[in-house]
Amino acid sequence: MSLSLKFYIAIITIISGALVCALLFFHEPIDPWWIVIIWGLSGWFADAYPVEVRKIDGNRWVIGLGMTFNLSAAVLFSPLSAMIIGIITATSLNEMKTTQWYKIVFNVAQISIATFVVAFTYRLFPVNSEIVKIFAIAAVIGVYAIINNTFVAGAVSLATKKRFGGILKDVLIDFFGLSIFISLSISYLAIYLYPYVHFYVIFVILGPLLAIRFVIDLYRKFLNTKLETMYALTRALEEKDPYTAGHGERVSLYCEVIAEKIGIYGKHLDDLKIAAQLHDIGKIGVRDIVLNKPTRLTDAEYDEIKRHPVDGAKIISEIPSLDRIVPWVRYHHERWNGTGYPDGKKGTNTPLEARIIGICDVYDALTTKRSYRDEFTHEEAIQMIASGSGKDFDPELVSALIESEGRFNKIRVAKAPLYMSEK
Numbered sequence: 001m002s003l004s005l006k007f008y009i010a011i012i013t014i015i016s017g018a019l020v021c022a023l024l025f026f027h028e029p030i031d032p033w034w035i036v037i038i039w040g041l042s043g044w045f046a047d048a049y050p051v052e053v054r055k056i057d058g059n060r061w062v063i064g065l066g067m068t069f070n071l072s073a074a075v076l077f078s079p080l081s082a083m084i085i086g087i088i089t090a091t092s093l094n095e096m097k098t099t100q101w102y103k104i105v106f107n108v109a110q111i112s113i114a115t116f117v118v119a120f121t122y123r124l125f126p127v128n129s130e131i132v133k134i135f136a137i138a139a140v141i142g143v144y145a146i147i148n149n150t151f152v153a154g155a156v157s158l159a160t161k162k163r164f165g166g167i168l169k170d171v172l173i174d175f176f177g178l179s180i181f182i183s184l185s186i187s188y189l190a191i192y193l194y195p196y197v198h199f200y201v202i203f204v205i206l207g208p209l210l211a212i213r214f215v216i217d218l219y220r221k222f223l224n225t226k227l228e229t230m231y232a233l234t235r236a237l238e239e240k241d242p243y244t245a246g247h248g249e250r251v252s253l254y255c256e257v258i259a260e261k262i263g264i265y266g267k268h269l270d271d272l273k274i275a276a277q278l279h280d281i282g283k284i285g286v287r288d289i290v291l292n293k294p295t296r297l298t299d300a301e302y303d304e305i306k307r308h309p310v311d312g313a314k315i316i317s318e319i320p321s322l323d324r325i326v327p328w329v330r331y332h333h334e335r336w337n338g339t340g341y342p343d344g345k346k347g348t349n350t351p352l353e354a355r356i357i358g359i360c361d362v363y364d365a366l367t368t369k370r371s372y373r374d375e376f377t378h379e380e381a382i383q384m385i386a387s388g389s390g391k392d393f394d395p396e397l398v399s400a401l402i403e404s405e406g407r408f409n410k411i412r413v414a415k416a417p418l419y420m421s422e423k
Contacts, residue, residue, distance in 0.1 A: 016109035040088025043069030074119035086115035110151035166265030252276035254360035275325035282312025328353040
């Protein structure tokens with residue numbers, strides 16, 4: 001853990017502790033302890049089953065369902081009671097599974113701060129009607145989202161050295177999509193029913209809360225299964241030829257280098273890496289005798305090869321959540337001067353992501369052996385790509401590649417096909 005990350009966690013923790021001390025000093029009331037504990041433990045239990053948004057550098061980014069209990073506590077109970085409930089919720093079983101104590105401390109601190117601010121903000125609204133109450137609850141959900149995700153995005157940015165703004169923007173989009181579906185409706189249900197059934201409302205809201213969570217989880221698993229199937233098809237295709245084994249993975253890693261160089265992060269980068277992994281999936285429909293032909297292709301055979309971006313785009317379009325990357329796969333063989341295929345697009349008419357995949361695809365093709373030629377050296381490949389700047393490739397991307405050529409070479413060596421290690 002870097003010194004800057006340690007300092008960041010320490011500051012958040014100090015702020016949280018100072019708020020608790022201030023509330024105690026000013027004799028902020030606490031609701032009955034048994035209600036606070038039961039409410040907190042209910043949030044603790046709900047947080048044990050979070051909804052995964054995505055992974056960033058192998059770290060799971062999740063939205064805990066205990067947020068619903070934190071939000072409703074901030075409205076129903078005193079700010080100090082709400083903070084204590086938030087602290088209990090933040091130490092859920094899902095968090096305790098990790099041996100990294102500092103993550104638990106940070107999570108407790110940032111959630112308690114977010115819960116306090118929500119409690120304070122809600123009390124600024126003149127809640128004198130149900131419409132105002134709904135608006136107020138929606139507003140504090142937004143406040144909670146901004147505070148919670150800003151703190152976490154800051155920690156992830158410091159830990160991964162990735163741009164803060166890109167991480168925060170993408171995750172907030174995911175958060176609001178889920179929070180409208182989960183937090184607003186169920187938090188309001190809890191707040192509305194509490195005067196009538198008191199703490200028994202916990203049993204009313206836990207059922208639908210967990211049911212929604214499992215439905216979302218099943219849907220994500222369904223999409224991931226289809227994606228993994230496509231990855232398996234791509235790997236099977238690459239394994240037919242020892243010279244291209246690992247091609248999709250390498251292109252994906254090269255794309256990440258260029259993307260970060262030009263400022264693409266977060267979900268945008270995740271989608272680009274998926275597209276790069278799958279960019280050649282359309283070659284499933286190309287005959288092996290054509291793919292591995294050691295001599296020059298005939299016009300008919302070359303036409304067969306040129307169909308693979310279109311076929312790949314059609315295959316990927318079967319997954320609705322991947323609609324965004326379909327044109328990136330379809331156009332990754334277009335060229336800056338319009339001489340590429342399948343549609344002869346020119347310049348910026350080709351999506352930026354397709355241009356990134358295209359230049360990385362060429363680098364990997366040049367630096368690995370093919371059935372019809374030996375591989376070129378890293379230096380030769382860089383020189384050939386540089387000579388195609390403004391003709392075959394986007395000049396900006398050529399510059400980004402050249403500036404990052406050291407990272408390209410490290411990936412090339414680390415992920416080299418098996419035949420290269422046998423030389």
